[in-house]
Amino acid sequence: MTQYVTRRLLLLIPTVLLVSLLAFSILRLIPGDAVIHLLGEQGYSPQTVAKLRKEFGLDKPIYEQYGIWMKDLGQGNFGTSITSGEPVTKILVRTAPVTIELAAFAVSFAAIISLPIGIVSAVKRDTFIDYTLRSIAIGALSIPGFWIATLVIVLSAHWWGWIPPIGYKAFLKAPVQNVQILLLPAIILAISLAAPSMRMTRSMMLEVLRQDYIRTARAKGLSPLSVITKHALRNALIPVVTIMGVQVAFALGGSVIMERIFVLPGLGNLMYTSVARRDYPIVQAVNLVFAVAILLINLFVDLIYTYLNPRIRFGS
Amino acid sequence: MENDTNYWNRQSSRGVSRRAVLRGGALGGVGVAAAALVGCSSSNNGKSSSVATSGAAAQASSVAKASSVATSGAVAQASSAATVVSTPAAAAQGGTPKTGGRLSLISPAEGAHWDPHQTTEPHTQTTWQLIGSNLLWQDPVTFTINPNVGLTPQQPDAQTIIIQLNKGVKFDSRAPYNGRELTSADVKFTYEHISTDSRSVRKDQLADMDHIETPDPYTVKFVLKRPSAPFLINVADPNHLLIGKELLDIAGDLRQSKTLFGSGPFIVDQLQPGVSISFKKNPNYFKPGRPYLDSVLLTAITDTSTRDAFFLTGKADIAYGSITQAQKKDISGKISDTVFSPAGSLAPRYVVWNWQRKPYDDLRVRQAINLILDRKQIIDLIDDGTGLLSVGPIPPALVTWALSQDEVSKLPGFRADKTADITQAKQLMAAAGFASGFKAASPSSQQYDFSFLKVATVAAPMLKAIGIDLQITADADYSAFLAKQAAGEFDIIVGTASIQAVDPDTHLNLLVQTKGGRNYGFYSDPQVDAQVAKQRVTLDTTARKAIVADIQHYLATNLDRGWSDTGSGVRAMRGWVKGWKEPAVSVQLDYLHEGTWLDGKPA
Numbered sequence: 001m002t003q004y005v006t007r008r009l010l011l012l013i014p015t016v017l018l019v020s021l022l023a024f025s026i027l028r029l030i031p032g033d034a035v036i037h038l039l040g041e042q043g044y045s046p047q048t049v050a051k052l053r054k055e056f057g058l059d060k061p062i063y064e065q066y067g068i069w070m071k072d073l074g075q076g077n078f079g080t081s082i083t084s085g086e087p088v089t090k091i092l093v094r095t096a097p098v099t100i101e102l103a104a105f106a107v108s109f110a111a112i113i114s115l116p117i118g119i120v121s122a123v124k125r126d127t128f129i130d131y132t133l134r135s136i137a138i139g140a141l142s143i144p145g146f147w148i149a150t151l152v153i154v155l156s157a158h159w160w161g162w163i164p165p166i167g168y169k170a171f172l173k174a175p176v177q178n179v180q181i182l183l184l185p186a187i188i189l190a191i192s193l194a195a196p197s198m199r200m201t202r203s204m205m206l207e208v209l210r211q212d213y214i215r216t217a218r219a220k221g222l223s224p225l226s227v228i229t230k231h232a233l234r235n236a237l238i239p240v241v242t243i244m245g246v247q248v249a250f251a252l253g254g255s256v257i258m259e260r261i262f263v264l265p266g267l268g269n270l271m272y273t274s275v276a277r278r279d280y281p282i283v284q285a286v287n288l289v290f291a292v293a294i295l296l297i298n299l300f301v302d303l304i305y306t307y308l309n310p311r312i313r314f315g316s
Numbered sequence: 317m318e319n320d321t322n323y324w325n326r327q328s329s330r331g332v333s334r335r336a337v338l339r340g341g342a343l344g345g346v347g348v349a350a351a352a353l354v355g356c357s358s359s360n361n362g363k364s365s366s367v368a369t370s371g372a373a374a375q376a377s378s379v380a381k382a383s384s385v386a387t388s389g390a391v392a393q394a395s396s397a398a399t400v401v402s403t404p405a406a407a408a409q410g411g412t413p414k415t416g417g418r419l420s421l422i423s424p425a426e427g428a429h430w431d432p433h434q435t436t437e438p439h440t441q442t443t444w445q446l447i448g449s450n451l452l453w454q455d456p457v458t459f460t461i462n463p464n465v466g467l468t469p470q471q472p473d474a475q476t477i478i479i480q481l482n483k484g485v486k487f488d489s490r491a492p493y494n495g496r497e498l499t500s501a502d503v504k505f506t507y508e509h510i511s512t513d514s515r516s517v518r519k520d521q522l523a524d525m526d527h528i529e530t531p532d533p534y535t536v537k538f539v540l541k542r543p544s545a546p547f548l549i550n551v552a553d554p555n556h557l558l559i560g561k562e563l564l565d566i567a568g569d570l571r572q573s574k575t576l577f578g579s580g581p582f583i584v585d586q587l588q589p590g591v592s593i594s595f596k597k598n599p600n601y602f603k604p605g606r607p608y609l610d611s612v613l614l615t616a617i618t619d620t621s622t623r624d625a626f627f628l629t630g631k632a633d634i635a636y637g638s639i640t641q642a643q644k645k646d647i648s649g650k651i652s653d654t655v656f657s658p659a660g661s662l663a664p665r666y667v668v669w670n671w672q673r674k675p676y677d678d679l680r681v682r683q684a685i686n687l688i689l690d691r692k693q694i695i696d697l698i699d700d701g702t703g704l705l706s707v708g709p710i711p712p713a714l715v716t717w718a719l720s721q722d723e724v725s726k727l728p729g730f731r732a733d734k735t736a737d738i739t740q741a742k743q744l745m746a747a748a749g750f751a752s753g754f755k756a757a758s759p760s761s762q763q764y765d766f767s768f769l770k771v772a773t774v775a776a777p778m779l780k781a782i783g784i785d786l787q788i789t790a791d792a793d794y795s796a797f798l799a800k801q802a803a804g805e806f807d808i809i810v811g812t813a814s815i816q817a818v819d820p821d822t823h824l825n826l827l828v829q830t831k832g833g834r835n836y837g838f839y840s841d842p843q844v845d846a847q848v849a850k851q852r853v854t855l856d857t858t859a860r861k862a863i864v865a866d867i868q869h870y871l872a873t874n875l876d877r878g879w880s881d882t883g884s885g886v887r888a889m890r891g892w893v894k895g896w897k898e899p900a901v902s903v904q905l906d907y908l909h910e911g912t913w914l915d916g917k918p919a
Contacts, residue, residue, distance in 0.1 A: 031796040038428070038515070048514050083428035085571040094589060150621050157625035158650070166615070166622070167591040261619045265590030269618075277428055278795050 001306075008299050016291055020073075023287035024066050027280055034058065034082045034278035056082050058280075069284065079281035081274075088285045091270065096289065098168050098266030101178075102258065103251035105186030107244060110193035115240070117194075118201025119228060125206060133198070141195035146257040149188050153261065166263035185258040192254070193247045200243050204236035211235075237308050245301035249294045411894055417914035418611040419893070422623055422636040426590055426616040429571035432557050434515040436816060438636075439616050441555055445908055446595050446612055447488075448557030448578035449602075451479065451503055451536075454549065456899035459818040461552045465498060465579070465602070466536065474543040474855060475526075477551075479503075481534040485602040488577040492562040495600060498579050500530035502560045507538075509564070510556060520825060520833070521550035521817070524852070543853045545860055546821035553817070554908075581607040581910040591616065601910070608895070608913035633893050633917070638885025641700035653891030660713025660901040661885050663814035664706035665694065665771050667779075667878035668837040672804055676837075680748040682875040686729040687741035688782050689775060691881050697774050702884040705730050708868040709813075709827035710820050711882050713901050717820040717861065719868050727872055738781065745782045753783015756807035760790045761797035768797075771880075772810035779808075786810075801836050809836060818901065820864050824848045828867070828876050839876040892917040 035052045053059040057068065072079055078088035121133045156162050164184045169177040208214065209232055217227045256268035267286050274282040305312045427440035432448065435441070453464035461469070466479040481500060487493035511522040524544035529537040540547060550556075563575050576584045579602070582595035592615040597607055615632070617623040624643065627635040628650055638659040639647070647654050667685060669676035676682060695703035704712040705724040712718045724730050729737055745751060756779075760772045769790050776786040786808060791797040800806055813834055815823050826832045829848050830840040844867060851863040871879075887898060896912040 030793070031799040033795065033799070036798050036802060037795045039517075051514055083571070085429065085567060085569065150619075153619075153625050154621050157628045161629050161650070163622070163625045163629045163631065166617070166626075167588060261622055263591055263615070263617055263619075263622065265588065269590060273425070273428075276794055279428075 005299070005303070008302070012292070012295050015295060016288065019291040020070070020284065020288055021066070023284050023291075024069065024280075025062065027275070027278070027283055028062055034280060037277050038083060069281075073288075078285040081282055082279050083274075083277050088281050091282065092267075092285060092289060095265055095267050095270045097170065098264050099252065099255050099259070099268055100293075101171065102182055102186055102189070102255050102264065102266060103248060105182050106189035106193060106251045106254070107248055109187055109190035110197055110247060111244060113190060114194040114197035115201055115233075118198040118240075119205055119233065121198070121202045122205035122209060123228065134202075137195045137198045140191045143192070145188050145192045145254055146261065148191065149185065149258060149261045152184065152188065164262065168264055168266075181262075181264075185262045185264065189251060189254045189258050193250060197240055197243050197247065201236065201240050204239055205232060208232045208236045234308055238305055241301055241304055241308065245298055248297045249290075252290055252293065411915060413608050413895055413911075413913040414915060415608045415913070416610050417917055418613055419609050419634075419909060419912060419914065420632045421612060421614045421634055422626055422632045423614060423616050424623065424636055425618045430573050430576055431515075431570035432555055433510045433513060433570070434517060436517055436555075439614065442614055443576065443584075443593055444557045444578065444580075445554055446580060446582045446614075447576060447584060447598075448559075448580045449485070449498075450552060450554060450556060451506075451558060452548070452552035454552040454554055454818070456554075456897050458900075459549065461548055465558060466503070469548060475540040477538040477540070477548065479536045479538070481536065482602060483534060485579055486600045487560060487579045488583055488598070489600055490577065490583075492566060493560060493577055496560075497533075498558060498560070499533040500536045501533070502558055503536045504528040504530050505561050506556065506558045507551070509559070513569075515569075518550075518553060518555065521546075521553060521822060543855050545852060545855055545857075546819040549819045550817075550822075555816070581908060582609075582612055585611065603910065607910040609909060612909060627888065630890070630918075633890045633914075634896075635888040637887075638883070639888050641702060641886070644886050644888065647888055651890070654888050655891055655893075657887050657889075657898055659885040659887040659899070660711070661704075661814075661882040662711045662713060662816065662818075662901050663812040664709065664711050664882050665812045665880040666810070667775060667880070668809050668811070669877065670804055670807055671838045671840070673807055675748060675750065675754070676807070678748050679875070680744040681750065682878070683728075684741040684744040684748070684782050685779065685784070686875050686878045687737040687744070688778050689729060689878055689880055690734055690778055691730055692732060693778070694771065694774050695881050695883075698770055699881075699883040703881045704884060706879050706882050708871045708879055709823045710864065710868060711823070711901075713882065714818060714820065717864050719865065719872075729878075741782050750783065753780075753785060755785045755787055757805075758786045758788045758808045758810065759797055759800045759806050760788050760810065761794055762790055763794040763797070768809075768811040771812065775810045775880075784808075804838060811836075821848075821852050824851070824864070824867065828871065837877055841874065841876070844870065844874075844876070890917070 034056065035049050035058065038052065039048065050059070057065060060068075069079065076089075078092065080087055081091060084091075117133050117137070121130045124130045153163055156164075165177070165181050168181060171178040205228075214227060214232055217231045218224075222231075252268070254268075255264075255266055256272050258264065259266045259269040260272060267289065270282060271286045273279075274286070421442065423439035423442055425437070425439060427435055427437035427443075429435065430440055430443065432440055432444035450464050451466040452469070453462040454460075455462055463482075465485050466481055468479075470478045470480075472478065481498070481503070483497075485498040486495050487498055489495035507522060507525065507528055510516050511519050511525055513519065524540050524542055524547050526539045526541040529539060531537060538547070538551070557578060557580070559570070559578070563570060563577060566572075566575050569575075573587050573589070576587070581598055581601045581603075583598045585594045585596040587593045592613060595612045595614070597610055601607065615626070617626055617636075623636055626632050628647065630651070635643075635647075638661070644656055648656075667689060669682065669685070671677060691705055695701055705721055706712050707719055707724045707727060707730065710718040712721060712724075725732065728740075731737060742751075745753065758772060758776075761768045769788075772786065772788050772790075776788060779786050791800075801809060813827060815826055815834070817823060825848060826834040828835060828839060828841075828844055830842075830845050847863055847867050847870070851860050851867070854860040854863060889896070889898075892915050894913050894915050896909060
């Protein structure tokens with residue numbers, strides 16, 4: 001196992017390097033740059049543009065800029081924001097907890113919603129309950145989260161004169177307020193995440209429920225609940241867990257819109273504004289953070305397999 | 317171009333007609349009258365005699381003093397060229413001020429940084445107007461210049477302006493200022509910083525400044541390179557907030573939040589990056605009794621729906637910017653105590669063509685586009701029929717300087733009946749050899765709540781009527797759009813130019829001068845450049861108005877771009893907000909809130 005984990009961690013390095021190269025180059029290939037955005041529409045001379053490009057090191061060839069960035073990264077330095085002049089590390093430390101918490105809440109809610117529904121739908125296969133639950137899942141899959149979020153804000157303001165609390169309070173400082181703030185965006189984000197998990201859970205449960213060992217368990221007189229939870233679910237969960245691992249990536253992506261609508265000062269919001277402002281150091285750093293997070297979560301998901309199915313052995 | 321030359325010769329030889337003098341005099345008179353009235357309402361604003369005595373009263377008397385002392389040059393112009401605009405709701409001003417309470421404001425997004433001299437972003441500007449103070453105070457309704465940190469300006473000659481400072485103006489009591497007194501050295505440092513910083517967005521406003529002298533800690537002497545009509549109003553720009561040198565020592569510039577210290581009515585209390593910033597009353601503010609409010613909360617909400625809901629649910633006391641007629645109706649039905657007031661727009665809409673590309677160098681094509689634009693339809697579709705016609709770079713809200721609506725409505729392309737315009741437009745296109753039209757690449761942007769895209773989609777069918785196929789590409793990404801615009805990678809751009817200035821000089825310089833920063837179409841006409849330069853050094857207001865009018869007439873004929881209209885905004889605030897002198901135009905002017913108070917706001 002240790003050997004496997006070490007190997008996977010080592011494999012992270014080329015992947016992260018590739019991501020860093022893509023993040024670095026793609027942002028520079030699209031029209032517009034940080035200096036033009038910084039100077040805005042108010043008017044500027046070519047001399048001013050040249051001076052600022054030099055100041056930010058943007059006058060150097062791209063490969064040289066990349067080299068400098070990688071060297072700084074090697075020393076744990078993400079650089080300085082072009083627009084605000086703040087160290088990027090400081091900005092990441094401030095914004096990352098918001099997004100991590102939102103994504104964790106969303107994926108947890110998605111699991112809480114999808115697993116029972118998927119199981120019930122499979123057990124009550126081809127009944128009215130199954131059709132209803134599947135229709136709801138398809139509906140949730142079809143409706144974009146940002147639309148639900150906007151409706152929640154607009155309609156509750158119009159009908160009840162209420163809007164959800166906005167901003168962010170750290171869990172350790174104000175746990176109740178923290179949950180109040182994150183509950184709604186996390187649930188909305190979870191709705192679209194839950195649908196595929198629910199459908200996967202249902203499919204896998206149907207598959208497992210047809211197996212001989214389930215019939216044997218029932219013949220032995222085990223209660224239906226015991227058959228489903230102890231024998232069927234555990235075996236059905238492996239692909240579901242894989243899907244949920246992938247969903248963390250979706251949750252991180254979905255956080256961009258949710259954070260904007262609910263005024264959450266997280267990585268998603270930061271990423272959006274930084275792309276618009278061409279704040280290269282921030283965009284590159286957030287991309288790297290997202291990439292590393294997703295890779296580590298995938299590794300974690302792979303390790304969970306061994307718990308769910310002891311026959312799976314890594315490294316042998 | 318021969319015609320053009322003749323035009324200018326004709327205009328310059330004409331001199332100033334008796335009618336023009338009378339008209340200018342009448343406008344100036346109305347301006348002064350408005351200034352006087354506002355002076356009265358200013359005292360009403362500070363009618364707080366029991367609570368705050370000296371501040372507003374001193375200001376009101378200083379206004380009168382400014383009018384009497386200032387005799388010539390830029391000072392005289394600043395007082396007599398008061399721009400007449402529609403007066404905001406007076407109802408919100410009345411009553412005896414009460415102290416205490418928290419005012420809740422909204423901005424459309426947290427700024428990219430906190431340097432007030434390097435950005436036009438509302439969040440940063442509002443923040444600094446709350447915590448900073450200006451040398452002179454520009455009345456947000458009449459745009460007259462009033463004493464603030466500085467006393468009444470004196471102008472011994474056309475190129476010298478002397479301003480004495482109030483004694484006892486203190487900076488924030490916390491480090492790095494530690495409550496030290498604001499002196500002439502700080503004024504000098506501020507204006508030199510604004511005029512020399514390569515990233516300063518308003519350095520052009522101070523281009524006429526040669527140097528600043530500080531004979532003593534309470535005297536500032538501006539020495540100009542040449543006589544400058546707009547200089548004083550530019551010095552009084554609400555975003556020219558005074559700073560001390562030690563602020564720049566913290567991080568080299570003012571971009572980081574750790575530099576948010578000033579000498580204004582409020583001080584920063586708490587900052588939640590990306591969400592909100594709260595301010596509390598500055599106990600050492602130099603105007604006794606002010607501000608009335610205990611605190612102010614400024615929340616940055618990017619999403620438009622969330623921002624609207626924030627006001628609709630009573631979380632904000634003043635809606636951000638101007639609202640639409642539809643929003644007004646909606647808000648009226650939900651919040652009965654809302655006070656609505658007009659907020660003139662400083663953002664004329666236009667169709668700008670690329671002068672570096674053919675066939676836009678052909679006057680007939682430009683005339684055809686100008687004729688085919690149906691301004692009334694644009695106003696009806698985008699502004700519910702409440703906009704104003706704009707024939708040039710001077711927004712019609714600045715009625716002292718812009719051509720009158722009556723005059724504009726008779727110009728080709730602006731007439732209500734489009735029949736003759738459409739026929740003529742088609743004839744012009746045929747005469748230019750484009751009877752079957754042509755395609756025009758037209759990048760647009762989703763920025764600013766789709767304001768560019770909205771006008772472009774309304775204008776496209778109009779242009780199609782003369783065969784111009786507008787190929788609109790809407791960039792979700794504003795930087796990409798800016799890059800295309802700056803590089804001239806377009807045939808036509810339909811957009812708006814919001815310029816936060818109340819003197820025509822800034823609008824003319826930025827929009828129509830050859831080197832103007834917002835001359836997106838690369839228009840270049842030495843005669844226009846000369847006239848723009850001439851109005852800048854013309855200290856006599858009547859003569860300057862005549863030049864500005866001439867420029868507008870010339871542009872209406874020569875067509876630097878196809879100007880269209882401005883929206884007619886409405887501001888909304890809760891009935892309990894009192895004493896705030898609402899800006900007459902929908903830009904970030906006067907967010908000092910030193911005179912704002914709350915009456916009956918629920919706790």
